[in-house]
Amino acid sequence: MRRKLxxxxxxxxxxxxxAALTSGCLGQEQGSEPGKNxxxxxxxxxxxxxxxxxxxxxxxAAWIEDWVIPRFVEAQKRKxxxxxxxxxxxxxxxxxxxxxxxxxxxxxxxxxxxxxxxIWIGELAESGYIKPLDDIVGKDKVAAWDGxxxxxESVQQNGSYQNKRYGIPAGTDGRVIFFNKSVFKKAGLPxxxxxxxxxxxxxxxxxxxxxxxxxxxxxxxxxxxxxxxTTMQGFLPLLAGVGGQVHTDGKWLGxxxxxxxxxxxxxxxxxxxxxxxxxxxxxxxxxxxxxxxAEGKVAMLLEGDYFWRSVVEPTQGIAPMKNRDSEVGYAxxxxxxxxxxxxxxxxxxxxxxxxxxxxPKTDFPQQAWELLQFMNSAEATKAxxxxxxxxxxxxxxxxxxxxxxxxxxxxxxxxLPLTAFRPGLAEYPEVSLVLQEATLAVxxxxxxxxxxxxxxxxLEKIVGGKDNVTSG
Amino acid sequence: MAVPDGTAxxxxxxxxxxxxxxxxxxxxxxxxxxxxxxxxxxxxxxxRARAIGFVAPAMLLIGVFLLFPALWTLYIGATDxxxxxxxxxxxxxxxxxxxxxxxxDPTFYNSLWLTLLFVLGSAVIGQNALGFALAWSLRGVxxxxxxxxxxxxxxxxxxxxxxxxxLWIAMLDRGEGTVNALLGTEGFAWLIxxxxxSIVVFNIWRGTAFSMLLYGAALAAVPPSHLETARLAGSxxxxxLRDVVFPHIRGHVLTNxxxxxxxxxxxxxxxxxxxxxxxxxSEIVAAYIYNTALVAGDMGYSGAISLLxxxxxxxxALLYLRMLRRRGVRREAA
Numbered sequence: 144m145r146r147k148l149x150x151x152x153x154x155x156x157x158x159x160x161x162a163a164l165t166s167g168c169l170g171q172e173q174g175s176e177p178g179k180n181x182x183x184x185x186x187x188x189x190x191x192x193x194x195x196x197x198x199x200x201x202x203x204a205a206w207i208e209d210w211v212i213p214r215f216v217e218a219q220k221r222k223x224x225x226x227x228x229x230x231x232x233x234x235x236x237x238x239x240x241x242x243x244x245x246x247x248x249x250x251x252x253x254x255x256x257x258x259x260x261x262i263w264i265g266e267l268a269e270s271g272y273i274k275p276l277d278d279i280v281g282k283d284k285v286a287a288w289d290g291x292x293x294x295x296e297s298v299q300q301n302g303s304y305q306n307k308r309y310g311i312p313a314g315t316d317g318r319v320i321f322f323n324k325s326v327f328k329k330a331g332l333p334x335x336x337x338x339x340x341x342x343x344x345x346x347x348x349x350x351x352x353x354x355x356x357x358x359x360x361x362x363x364x365x366x367x368x369x370x371x372x373t374t375m376q377g378f379l380p381l382l383a384g385v386g387g388q389v390h391t392d393g394k395w396l397g398x399x400x401x402x403x404x405x406x407x408x409x410x411x412x413x414x415x416x417x418x419x420x421x422x423x424x425x426x427x428x429x430x431x432x433x434x435x436x437a438e439g440k441v442a443m444l445l446e447g448d449y450f451w452r453s454v455v456e457p458t459q460g461i462a463p464m465k466n467r468d469s470e471v472g473y474a475x476x477x478x479x480x481x482x483x484x485x486x487x488x489x490x491x492x493x494x495x496x497x498x499x500x501x502x503p504k505t506d507f508p509q510q511a512w513e514l515l516q517f518m519n520s521a522e523a524t525k526a527x528x529x530x531x532x533x534x535x536x537x538x539x540x541x542x543x544x545x546x547x548x549x550x551x552x553x554x555x556x557x558x559l560p561l562t563a564f565r566p567g568l569a570e571y572p573e574v575s576l577v578l579q580e581a582t583l584a585v586x587x588x589x590x591x592x593x594x595x596x597x598x599x600x601x602l603e604k605i606v607g608g609k610d611n612v613t614s615g
Numbered sequence: 616m617a618v619p620d621g622t623a624x625x626x627x628x629x630x631x632x633x634x635x636x637x638x639x640x641x642x643x644x645x646x647x648x649x650x651x652x653x654x655x656x657x658x659x660x661x662x663r664a665r666a667i668g669f670v671a672p673a674m675l676l677i678g679v680f681l682l683f684p685a686l687w688t689l690y691i692g693a694t695d696x697x698x699x700x701x702x703x704x705x706x707x708x709x710x711x712x713x714x715x716x717x718x719x720d721p722t723f724y725n726s727l728w729l730t731l732l733f734v735l736g737s738a739v740i741g742q743n744a745l746g747f748a749l750a751w752s753l754r755g756v757x758x759x760x761x762x763x764x765x766x767x768x769x770x771x772x773x774x775x776x777x778x779x780x781x782l783w784i785a786m787l788d789r790g791e792g793t794v795n796a797l798l799g800t801e802g803f804a805w806l807i808x809x810x811x812x813s814i815v816v817f818n819i820w821r822g823t824a825f826s827m828l829l830y831g832a833a834l835a836a837v838p839p840s841h842l843e844t845a846r847l848a849g850s851x852x853x854x855x856l857r858d859v860v861f862p863h864i865r866g867h868v869l870t871n872x873x874x875x876x877x878x879x880x881x882x883x884x885x886x887x888x889x890x891x892x893x894x895x896x897s898e899i900v901a902a903y904i905y906n907t908a909l910v911a912g913d914m915g916y917s918g919a920i921s922l923l924x925x926x927x928x929x930x931x932a933l934l935y936l937r938m939l940r941r942r943g944v945r946r947e948a949a
Binding site: 263270583 | 700704784789790804806807889890893894909910
């Protein structure tokens with residue numbers, strides 16, 4: 144008998160708990176109150192970013208901890224308000240960071256101001272995790288910020304979804320082919336190399352392979368382990384190079400001729416031993432490829448200007464190259480053949496960029512908005528560069544700082560006019576994943592045709608059937 | 616991710632109330648007593664209300680940390696809830712769709728198959744054999760040698776998973792790994808070319824300590840006189856093991872095998888080494904659930920899979936309890 148009673152009791156209490164907790168626990172929603180705690184004399188805010196001192200985006204973490212926080216707190220103190228601002232660092236792959244902040248926001252918590260990739264905005268908005276700034280802080284307050292006019296329309300898209308502003312964009316970037324000049328020299332290739340077709344890339348790769356055994360000629364990101372880096376640095380620039388875009392006129396691109404061409408290029412590189420298939424599958428393959436490039440064991444590498452600013456950067460980079468400025472060359476990514484790119488271009492690129500959003504669950508919406516404006520002021524943006532340069536979201540700052548850096552001037556003057564953006568749609572991350580899987584299959588030896596057919600089947604499942612897919 | 620923890624604790628908590636003097640107190644332990652005769656069964660004289668009061672805190676903990684997560688998983692598994700996207704905001708109940716999908720999904724069967732290989736290779740065969748071999752060869756050894764070997768084996772067991780995983784990644788590294796340096800196989804990618812072999816070997820190394828300790832204790836219980844008799848009768852080492860030692864430790868072998876099977880089945884550490892990759896080549900069930908839930912964001916589907924895994928765990932736990940009981944009865948009879 145001793146055993147019988149409790150069993151019933153615990154069953155009942157369990158059921159009661161479930162009944163109490165499950166009613167409307169998944170997917171609940173609340174209205175926003177822009178005026179909440181507006182006049183608080185004391186408040187606490189948290190900033191989350193995928194940056195950490197001594198690791199990923201170290202300079203971004205240092206900027207937040209050593210510049211933004213002390214100065215913002217000081218400015219509040221002068222107003223007689225006691226502000227406490229904390230920094231929640233991360234130093235992980237972007238996908239893991241997204242999972243982390245999504246889980247935080249799903250449970251109704253999370254930092255007050257969050258760094259996100261612009262491409263997640265649609266997905267997070269559809270989830271109800273983020274809301275338009277107008278709803279969180281009030282329309283007039285948002286419109287009153289003088290910074291908007293410094294941000295070009297195309298860059299503002301990085302923080303918007305369906306024509307609503309969800310956050311303030313944080314700069315933009317462009318993709319190029321980086322090459323190691325000393326490796327090129329040893330292989331007898333010019334140090335002002337600029338291919339004008341895919342064949343010329345392959346030719347250069349073959350030359351490197353012939354003359355310098357042990358050097359990986361081309362690092363073209365592939366596979367799922369690299370995550371979005373495969374899509375953004377590999378698949379999409381190539382797709383743009385055959386005149387394709389993954390989403391046009393409301394439809395997603397199926398297994399078209401263009402997809403076949405891109406996958407065939409992957410096949411040429413990886414079956415022809417011009418790339419290292421194992422590197423694409425390793426859990427830390429991308430970081431390794433950076434390291435190998437810095438050591439002169441990778442000749443060409445497709446990357447964004449992030450690579451220049453944060454990877455091979457001589458002092459704070461994760462794979463620093465002391466003589467970066469003289470050793471690292473960069474070239475525009477050519478279309479498959481001249482005039483073959485999107486809009487009939489000879490060269491192509493892809494751009495993205497982050498944004499900072501406010502968590503709708505914040506207890507201090509007005510103070511969070513103040514912090515956000517502070518972080519995006521011209522002064523703060525300049526401080527973030529810390530003497531270095533990057534293409535910021537503010538034109539007034541760009542005009543001043545880009546002069547100092549030839550590579551970023553190159554990106555802003557030569558690459559950005561050619562560039563294209565990813566579709567900011569909620570389905571995009573899943574489509575991106577199946578594109579990565581298609582490249583992985585090709586690297587593993589599947590024929591480009593089979594990989595494309597498999598992509599088509601998976602794509603139809605994701606976007607809701609054949610009707611939303613075009614064949615090119 | 617409540618499932619592995621919840622079920623791992625399952626056998627222990629369920630075993631506890633039944634264990635003390637169970638075979639003698641209840642003539643038929645499996646059958647439930649008839650409701651209604653409370654006065655007769657109330658040996659201690661607490662009364663029903665006070666009895667409930669005594670067990671309530673424990674039951675509340677079990678309810679909150681075991682039962683509720685299981686029911687919650689059941690609920691999530693019946694929805695199309697995702698971590699992000701429109702269904703994160705408005706999940707619909709889709710009843711058994713997730714289960715139908717799981718049972719027709721080749722990637723799920725792939726993960727079950729890999730888990731089977733992992734459990735058989737690393738626990739049932741690997742840890743068992745190595746643990747017994749260590750215990751057997753150490754049985755007559757005392758002093759520093761025994762202490763050193765035991766410490767080293769135990770160290771592998773008690774170090775935190777993340778630390779150990781990091782060490783193994785470094786050791787098996789393609790470029791500068793210790794293994795490649797020792798074998799002279801520069802550039803060989805163990806974790807890419809042999810991911811399953813790598814995590815099986817890893818788990819044998821990691822978990823052998825338990826088997827070694829358990830068999831060590833079991834072997835100490837083999838009467839020395841039996842061994843001596845066997846020796847005088849001229850039996851070989853193998854014959855002694857088979858005919859003298861094994862009959863004594865048969866129960867321990869069963870217990871050990873079942874326990875390490877349960878643990879290994881739910882072990883998440885291999886994820887820290889290979890993340891289930893490359894592709895899905897080492898995606899054992901624990902990694903599969905994690906990848907489905909948190910990387911792909913497919914919460915509803917992973918909830919359904921978790922529940923299926925929970926059922927497998929319960930079956931293993933029941934098997935274990937049943938064997939314990941049978942042993943208890945046998946010992947009572949002896």
